[in-house]
Amino acid sequence: MALSRTTHHPECVAATWLAERLAVDPARIEAMRRAGELIAVREARATEWLYPAWQFESWAPRPGVPRVVAAARATGMADERLYEILVAPLGMTRGHVERRLADLLVEGRIDDVVGAIRSSS
Numbered sequence: 001m002a003l004s005r006t007t008h009h010p011e012c013v014a015a016t017w018l019a020e021r022l023a024v025d026p027a028r029i030e031a032m033r034r035a036g037e038l039i040a041v042r043e044a045r046a047t048e049w050l051y052p053a054w055q056f057e058s059w060a061p062r063p064g065v066p067r068v069v070a071a072a073r074a075t076g077m078a079d080e081r082l083y084e085i086l087v088a089p090l091g092m093t094r095g096h097v098e099r100r101l102a103d104l105l106v107e108g109r110i111d112d113v114v115g116a117i118r119s120s121s
Contacts (some may be wrong), residue, residue: 008043011087012050021059036069037061041083052083054102064110071114075121085120086113
């Protein structure tokens with residue numbers, strides 16, 4: 001199965017692709033999303049959830065993802081808004097690449113990401 005990418009969420013993969021990649025039932029992916037173990041977003045008027053690839057390391061969820069989702073849910077933040085905040089440029093650069101909270105998540109700077117999410121609500 002080819003990697004599924006979308007126009008509005010180019011770093012995301014479809015749940016069906018992810019389930020195949022992780023060798024789990026798609027219902028397990030949905031259960032993980034509902035439980036706050038994964039970050040997911042949907043295209044406007046779409047029914048399928050999309051999962052940012054950067055939340056995985058060797059196709060296992062990064063350890064900080066549940067804390068990030070919990071912080072967002074505690075503030076009443078919608079899934080789409082969480083995704084927007086995570087991929088928005090922070091105004092800081094590393095080399096010539098603009099940094100995002102998603103990059104800090106990848107680096108394991110979970111406290112920084114959680115703090116930013118709490119303050120953005």
